[in-house]
Amino acid sequence: MTAALPSGAAGFLARYAALRDLLPGDPALRDAAAEAFRTAGLPGATQGRRPEAWKYTTLRPLADARFQSTAEDTNGGVPPAAMTALLARAPTLDAPRLVFVNGAYRADLSTPPALFARFADQPDFGTLTWPDREPLVALNTMLAADGALLDVLDDTDAGVVELVHLSTDGTAAHPRHCIRLGTNARLTLLDVAIGDGSYLHNPVTEVHVAAGATLTHARLQDESDRAYHLATTYAGVAGDATYDSFTLTLGGRVGRNEMHALLAAPRATAHLNAAQLLTGTQHADFTSVVRHDAPSCTSRQTVKNVLNGRARGVFQGRIEVARVAQKTDGYQMNQALLLSPDAEIDSKPELEIFADDVKCSHGATVGELDIEQLFYLKSRGIPDAEARAILVRAFLAEALDAVSQETVRAALEQSVERWWERQAA
């Protein structure tokens, strides 16, 4: 069976041909996405076609990968014990939890909040995404079978919700999530991705934050070290509303976290903060586009990288300021700590400004541990390895301080601790 499956982009297109009439939602939209994906292919997988947005990250290895299945034919085959073990690796919050396995919702593992619906039941591709520009969004649009729809009503505080995606070896999942917050609504979402083996997790998340509302979106990417995690998020932020996101990347062989934030009305705010802890031959790419389309909006991005072994971190950040977007306040900072001579960081900040009264700044720092700080700690009796660990943790602590919701921050801190334990082991 396996040998008969085509690999790479052709494999996904063949999958689509087989599933087209079974997938939920508008087939015309999927057909258009399939066409866009056929034209674009997997970035880096075809000679001579590497778009600028994929300058530092190639999906070349995916060209030879064959994924057995999508959600509907693996889900039943995953033994419950394996799921329980995987799920035990997700942070435990005292909050409603939605669990997806290989892209499909699992009611038996979930404790859903009232505001939840399944994409499989109510397919909603949203309005912000660009399948024609983003090959992975095209791939997702073509094959999305399920996902979480969260709809928070006006003036409602929906508390905390945990969304967990589990992947198993040999699978490809393309979940499609959509989160809408009504006027003055609030929600904290902890979005967790874990798995075992070699697989592709390619989620697309669309976020709408209405006037005066606040979405705190924390993401924990703790995938298997053989996984491809390619996540794309589009957030539309209305006047006086806040999209406050933090992404902690610990896992994956190749990871890409691409975020688009559209600040659409006055005094909208977006925080796209992140920390990436990579080791071995891991590659993680944080790419963001923040579009200031209205006056007096604020955007903040602090992305910290801790890179060990031969790991490679990528930061690409673009701030676009439209002519009408006077009094824009944009800030972007990328910092990398290189713990090994073979680790690498690529940093590409871009500012594109058409308004004349704006405050936009960006910066990047790359360094090793500060020798004066290290000597100070050692002169107090702290052994070298412990002193180094203290300084790396301090560097990260500053990043995690950006997560204002306490239980979520504690969950992320615990994941960082477990990452440390794995490094020590």
Added chain:
Amino acid sequence: MLEIRGLAASINDKPILKGIDLTVPEGEIHAIMGPNGSGKSTLAYVLSGREEFDVTGGSASFNGVDLLAMEPEERAAAGVFLAFQAPIELPGVNNANFLRTALNAIRRARGESELDAVQFLKLARSEAKRLAMPEDMLKRNVNVGFSGGEKKRNEVLQMAILRPRLAILDETDSGLDIDALKIVADGVNALRAPDFSALVITHHQRLLDHLVPDRVHVLAHGRIIRSGGPDLARELEKSGYAQVVAEAA
């Protein structure tokens, strides 16, 4: 006892220390004075193990063990403490956690039991109080946002908690007002014991009024050019270094 014999050290091939001979017996406090650039801070760094300096000759031992062969953390465990001239800021590192980690690392290295958080805080609070330090300094990040005087007091707090057997104070008095100076001197005086010795590097007589040394040494051009009792400090304060340096030349 600290015994330094013919100690020579350089940085980037530039000789700084050119043969230091110095003995500090147990229980004594010795002051090192001298003009800028004479090698005072280099001596402090070399004794505490800073890597950028190359020891090119001589020896330094503490209670019979070869200091120069040890890592900085091993020297700390052996009882050496350097109070920095410019204490380092550690953003993201909580002061109390830092102190407890240091104390427990030293206790571990000495085969003593570690202190838990409660035991440690009790100790740290009482020492902070004795040094007239606001308690919130323990909760803040190490030296971040501290005034110059607060940083120096934080060094003395660390010293009080780690209880070294050899304290090297590198211009701990600089930037302190009279009250803070007295607090710092009292902090060191409180540690005085038959098995405690200190090397006090200073520019001024002022600190030595409160922290009376057993011996005073003048360091110039990388060598000790004169040694004497506490009176030598007063003489230097009056006549300046130029004359002493000229006499020695």
